[in-house]
Amino acid sequence: MExxxxxxxxxxxxxxxxxxxxxxxxxxxxxxxxxxSNKSPQLLxxxxxxxKIPVLxxxxxxxAESLVILEYIDEVWxxxxxxxxxxxxxxxxxxxxxxxxxxxxxxxxxxFWSVGEQYDKDKAEAGEVLxxxxxxxxGKKFFGGDSIGLVDIxxxxxxxWFRTIQEALGLDVLTKDNFPKLWEWxxxxxxxxxxxxxxxxxxxxxxxxxxxxxxxxxVAFFQSRLAAAAAAK
Amino acid sequence: xxxxxVLLLDFWVSPFCSRVKIALxxxxxxxxxxxxDIFGGxxxxxxxxNPIYQKVPVLLHDGKxxxxxxxxxxxIDETWPSxxxxxxxxxxxxxxxxxxxxxDKKLFDAGGNIWKTKGEDQAAAKKELIQILKYLEGGxxxxxxxxxxxxxxxxxxxxxxxxxxFAYEKxxxxxxxxxxxKFAAWTKRCLGRESVAKTLPDPQQVLEFVSMMRKMHGIx
Numbered sequence: 001m002e003x004x005x006x007x008x009x010x011x012x013x014x015x016x017x018x019x020x021x022x023x024x025x026x027x028x029x030x031x032x033x034x035x036x037s038n039k040s041p042q043l044l045x046x047x048x049x050x051x052k053i054p055v056l057x058x059x060x061x062x063x064a065e066s067l068v069i070l071e072y073i074d075e076v077w078x079x080x081x082x083x084x085x086x087x088x089x090x091x092x093x094x095x096x097x098x099x100x101x102x103x104x105x106x107x108x109x110x111x112f113w114s115v116g117e118q119y120d121k122d123k124a125e126a127g128e129v130l131x132x133x134x135x136x137x138x139g140k141k142f143f144g145g146d147s148i149g150l151v152d153i154x155x156x157x158x159x160x161w162f163r164t165i166q167e168a169l170g171l172d173v174l175t176k177d178n179f180p181k182l183w184e185w186x187x188x189x190x191x192x193x194x195x196x197x198x199x200x201x202x203x204x205x206x207x208x209x210x211x212x213x214x215x216x217x218x219v220a221f222f223q224s225r226l227a228a229a230a231a232a233k
Numbered sequence: 234x235x236x237x238x239v240l241l242l243d244f245w246v247s248p249f250c251s252r253v254k255i256a257l258x259x260x261x262x263x264x265x266x267x268x269x270d271i272f273g274g275x276x277x278x279x280x281x282x283n284p285i286y287q288k289v290p291v292l293l294h295d296g297k298x299x300x301x302x303x304x305x306x307x308x309i310d311e312t313w314p315s316x317x318x319x320x321x322x323x324x325x326x327x328x329x330x331x332x333x334x335x336x337d338k339k340l341f342d343a344g345g346n347i348w349k350t351k352g353e354d355q356a357a358a359k360k361e362l363i364q365i366l367k368y369l370e371g372g373x374x375x376x377x378x379x380x381x382x383x384x385x386x387x388x389x390x391x392x393x394x395x396x397x398x399f400a401y402e403k404x405x406x407x408x409x410x411x412x413x414x415k416f417a418a419w420t421k422r423c424l425g426r427e428s429v430a431k432t433l434p435d436p437q438q439v440l441e442f443v444s445m446m447r448k449m450h451g452i453x
Binding site: 049058061063064065067068069071072075076087088090091094095098099103132 | 284285297300301304305307311312323326328330331334335
C-alpha cells in the first residue's frame with residue numbers, strides 16, 4: 001500500500017499545484033494543513049533547507065519545491081502525463097514553467113504594491129512579461145495543448161490567485177481586452193473540475209491575503225487598497 | 234552524429250555555458266561552438282533563438298534552440314542517455330533536481346553580492362555564501378559526488394560556479410577551503426575529471442574579468 005502525504009496550505013497556489021497533479025493521476029493522499037506562522041516539527045524535518053510547503057511525502061521519503069514535486073509525480077504515476085515524452089518538447093515545457101515561476105509571478109505580484117506612476121510602470125513591465133505567454137497560447141486551449149500540462153499547473157496563480165486579488169483591488173493588469181488568449185485560458189482553467197475543487201473560495205483568499213509573514217506594513221497597505229477599491233465601486 | 238548538428242552559443246567566462254560543455258563532453262557528443270560578444274553586440278542567431286532572455290548558453294540541436302543551462306543539461310541527458318547524468322530512481326532524481334534548483338536560486342547571486350558590495354553588505358553576502366555551501370555539504374554527505382559514486386547532474390550544475398570563488402575570496406577576503414573543507418575537497422575531486430579540467434576557465438582569468446566588471450559597475 002502506497003503512503004502519500006502532502007504538507008500544504010488550502011490557500012497556497014504552490015501546494016494547490018501538487019494537489020492538481022495528484023488528482024490528474026488519480027493518486028490518493030492525506031493532506032496535512034500547515035500554519036505558516038507555526039510550522040510543524042515534521043515540516044522542518046522534511047524541508048530543513050527552505051522550511052516551506054509544499055512537501056510531498058511518498059512512503060516516508062520527502063520531496064520539496066513544487067516544480068521538483070511535479071516532475072517526481074509525473075515520473076512515478078504514469079496516468080495522464082503532464083510532461084511531453086519528446087526531449088525537445090519537454091525542454092520547452094520546462095522553459096515555460098520556469099518562465100512563469102521566475103518572471104511572471106514576481107512581475108504580477110509587484111503590481112499589488114504600487115500606486116500612481118509606479119503602478120503604471122509595474123503594469124507595463126508585467127504586460128511585457130505576459131505578452132510572451134499570450135503568444136505561446138496561440139492556437140492552443142492550454143499551454144499543454146488540448147489538455148492540462150506542467151506549464152498550466154505552474155501558472156495556476158495567474159488564472160485564479162492573481163485575477164481574484166486584481167479584481168478586489170480594482171486593477172487592470174491582466175484583462176480580457178489586453179490579453180484575450182490568456183483570459184480565455186484562465187476561464188477554461190478555473191472551470192476544470194480537476195482544478196476548481198482545489199481553489200479556495202474568493203472571499204476567503206482575500207481575507208487571508210497577504211500572509212502575515214510578508215510583513216505587517218504590507219498587510220496594512222493591502223487593507224487600505226482594498227478599502228479604497230471598494231469605495232470607488 | 235555529424236558535428237554540425239549540435240551548436241552551442243557560448244561566452245568563455247559563463248559558468249552556465251560551462252555546464253553545457255561539461256555535459257556534452259561527458260556524453261562524448263561532438264559539437265560546434267560560437268563565442269558571443271556579450272558586451273559588443275549579440276548575434277542575430279542568439280536574439281532569434283532566445284528572444285525572452287537574450288542570454289547564453291543556447292544549444293541548437295538540428296536547428297532547434299534550447300535555453301537555460303539546467304534545462305539544457307536535462308535535455309542532453311535525455312537525448313544522449315549514456316552515461317546517465319541523473320540517478321536511476323525517481324526519488325534520487327527528485328533530490329538531484331532539488332539541489333540543482335537550490336544552486337540555481339542561490340549560489341551565483343550570493344557570490345555576485347560579494348564582489349558587487351562593500352562593508353556590511355559584503356559581510357552579509359559572505360555569510361550567506363558560506364551558509365549555502367554548508368547546505369550543499371549536507372547534501373553531499375559522505376559521498377564522493379552529489380549523486381553517489383559517480384560524477385553527475387548536480388556536480389555539473391555546481392562545479393563551474395566554483396571558478397568564480399577565487400574572485401569572491403579576493404574581494405571578500407575569506408577562504409572557502411577554511412570555511413567549508415568538504416566542499417573544497419569535492420571541488421578538487423571534480424577538477425580532476427577531464428571533462429571539467431578541459432572546460433573550465435582559469436580562475437585567475439575569471440578574477441580579471443570580475444575586476445573589469447567591478448570597474449564597469451563603479452565599485453572600487
